[in-house]
Ligand SMILES: [Fe+2]
């Protein structure tokens with residue numbers, strides 16, 4: 001039985017108002033209807049692609065409408081005929097459509113998230129759909145997941161990275177491994193403490209996931225990982241300092257990365273929000289990689305410092321942070337669009353390996369697992 005069946009169709013100007021069961025009503029403009037014709041000459045059902053260029057679609061008018069519970073048939077002034085299943089049409093109620101595409105992150109503050117996130121054995125992650133769903137759900141909900149029982153080697157870590165969506169290649173390589181021997185001109189390649197930050201604010205698109213595996217830490221102490229929910233801090237700023245929040249969603253902060261033979265630079269707001277929903281979309285917060293820059297006014301300059309400092313206070317608050325020691329065998333996965341990471345200073349030999357995964361690639365996995373639309 002089709003419970004979203006068509007009950008009535010009314011012509012309103014150039015549009016059709018389609019009434020479904022349960023008093024649901026959706027209005028379709030004729031240009032939309034013609035563009036969404038699913039006949040074989042308009043749509044390749046096998047590749048899910050439109051067959052016609054936008055400029056080839058005739059601006060024809062509707063001359064006749066027929067319908068029953070299951071479908072709507074439109075006859076056009078150029079004698080084309082389109083049929084639409086009611087299940088197809090009923091998806092396009094704007095409110096439901098918009099809502100179904102929202103990600104619903106669960107904001108967190110401090111240590112307690114440790115009890116909420118997915119911690120899973122690598123075999124369960126690699127070999128079962130439930131295991132994969134659990135890891136990606138944890139990334140969608142909290143922006144963090146831990147995969148345990150991984151052999152402390154680059155090769156074993158790479159298998160995990162591939163299953164998370166595939167290794168993303170950057171100037172730092174694909175899979176990378178580092179100690180304090182600096183192969184890149186970056187603070188990460190030292191043993192100094194690192195305040196929490198997002199990576200790659202200087203790339204046109206920052207890495208989606210950051211994957212870290214501490215494969216060795218001997219004859220020394222420290223080197224604890226620090227994570228903070230960037231969305232939680234941004235929300236606090238919105239409540240306590242709305243003007244600062246507003247500024248950070250509008251103002252393009254410049255960032256750069258320079259080493260021999262490379263010069264990356266990009267400018268964008270620190271807090272990115274979705275235009276339709278106002279949901280938080282991305283945090284680009286890195287105090288180290290900010291470039292020197294000019295301001296249009298003294299006011300703008302002062303606002304830049306005030307708002308960034310106010311946001312920093314949430315991120316640097318120990319009560320916001322989750323601090324823990326990563327040990328060989330545990331691969332940490334985090335959403336670089338949301339969660340900030342840092343570390344305490346350390347001594348001894350510490351070897352880390354890991355990679356990035358592009359956001360498009362991990363969301364593709366999550367979508368294929370039917371976790372998001
Ligand atoms: Fe980093």
Ligand SMILES: [Zn+2]
Nearest residue numbers: 037039041042
């Ligand atoms: Zn057609």
